Amino acid sequence: MYTVSRKRKAEVQVGCPFAKRKDVGIQCSESRGSYGRNEESTIDQLREKYLWSKDHALYWLKEEGLIASRRVCDVCQSSMNWVECDDRSDGFVWQCRKQIGKKRHRVEKSIREGSWFEKSNFSIEEVIKFTYWWCQGLDQWQIKQQLGLGSHTAVDWDMFCRELCEVTIFEKRERLGGPGKVVQIDESKIGKRKYHRRHVVEGQWVFGGIEQDSRKCFIVTVEDRTEATLVSHIQEWVEQGTTIVSDCWKGYVNLEKYGYEHKTVNHSVEFVSPEGYDTNKIEGHWRQMKVSLPTHRRKKEHALLFISC
Numbered sequence: 478m479y480t481v482s483r484k485r486k487a488e489v490q491v492g493c494p495f496a497k498r499k500d501v502g503i504q505c506s507e508s509r510g511s512y513g514r515n516e517e518s519t520i521d522q523l524r525e526k527y528l529w530s531k532d533h534a535l536y537w538l539k540e541e542g543l544i545a546s547r548r549v550c551d552v553c554q555s556s557m558n559w560v561e562c563d564d565r566s567d568g569f570v571w572q573c574r575k576q577i578g579k580k581r582h583r584v585e586k587s588i589r590e591g592s593w594f595e596k597s598n599f600s601i602e603e604v605i606k607f608t609y610w611w612c613q614g615l616d617q618w619q620i621k622q623q624l625g626l627g628s629h630t631a632v633d634w635d636m637f638c639r640e641l642c643e644v645t646i647f648e649k650r651e652r653l654g655g656p657g658k659v660v661q662i663d664e665s666k667i668g669k670r671k672y673h674r675r676h677v678v679e680g681q682w683v684f685g686g687i688e689q690d691s692r693k694c695f696i697v698t699v700e701d702r703t704e705a706t707l708v709s710h711i712q713e714w715v716e717q718g719t720t721i722v723s724d725c726w727k728g729y730v731n732l733e734k735y736g737y738e739h740k741t742v743n744h745s746v747e748f749v750s751p752e753g754y755d756t757n758k759i760e761g762h763w764r765q766m767k768v769s770l771p772t773h774r775r776k777k778e779h780a781l782l783f784i785s786c
């Protein structure tokens with residue numbers, strides 16, 4: 478399958494919303510995409526370099542593997558031809574008109590088949606623009622305005638992009654830490670405080686860790702903060718022998734029994750432990766995550782798809 482490379486400033490391993498993967502976390506790494514913010518690429522540059530003509534844009538997509546550069550005919554198993562076609566909105570189609578014996582067959586395939594562009598009513602250029610702006614961090618409303626889309630279409634594509642990121646990140650997940658490495662862990666709650674209900678905080682607990690040097694991280698949603706819950710996720714995500722830094726939450730007191738080095742920071746009296754350990758990175762991660770999480774999407778059922786940084 479040909480998929481668009483999704484490039485965000487950073488991608489997070491988040492708990493997956495799909496029922497089958499409930500309570501499974503996903504991973505994070507800093508991406509360095511060629512159209513990432515690092516290179517300050519703009520839509521004008523994209524247009525100038527790749528979208529200045531339909532032919533060139535399609536050539537570029539083939540070069541990048543975003544659409545197929547070769548197709549095999551289902552009837553005769555030989556290579557199909559890339560031919561111009563006015564009947565198709567894309568202007569091109571894969572075609573085979575070979576003769577077997579005395580009989581000539583005609584097989585056509587969309588140039589979008591099996592790609593990110595498949596089954597969309599958008600033009601290929603619109604899909605590229607939506608994807609590009611989405612990767613650049615424009616929100617749904619901005620992209621909707623730019624492309625003149627209906628609300629439902631913008632919502633659908635936004636969710637589509639998020640889900641695809643999630644699947645990709647899930648597939649690339651890897652464990653953190655190992656001997657000599659330091660991983661900061663922490664829990665946080667996504668949601669609003671309900672002051673009129675005795676400060677009860679509604680929302681979703683999330684638990685995560687970040688590797689100090691690489692900034693690789695994971696985030697999972699958890700139903701509670703018991704030792705059993707937290708340790709099971711630590712064992713899933715963090716290699717034994719890792720030095721784990723946490724606050725003094727009781728759920729972490731037995732980490733050494735599970736094969737980890739454990740250092741604590743007592744937040745009621747210090748930000749950095751006497752040995753120099755802190756949990757600043759993971760706390761910064763939560764702040765960044767909460768800022769990027771739309772307030773109307775902080776309900777438990779929506780939170781997962783929107784955890785990104």
Ligand SMILES: [Zn+2]
Binds near residue numbers: 554
């Ligand atoms: Zn054929």
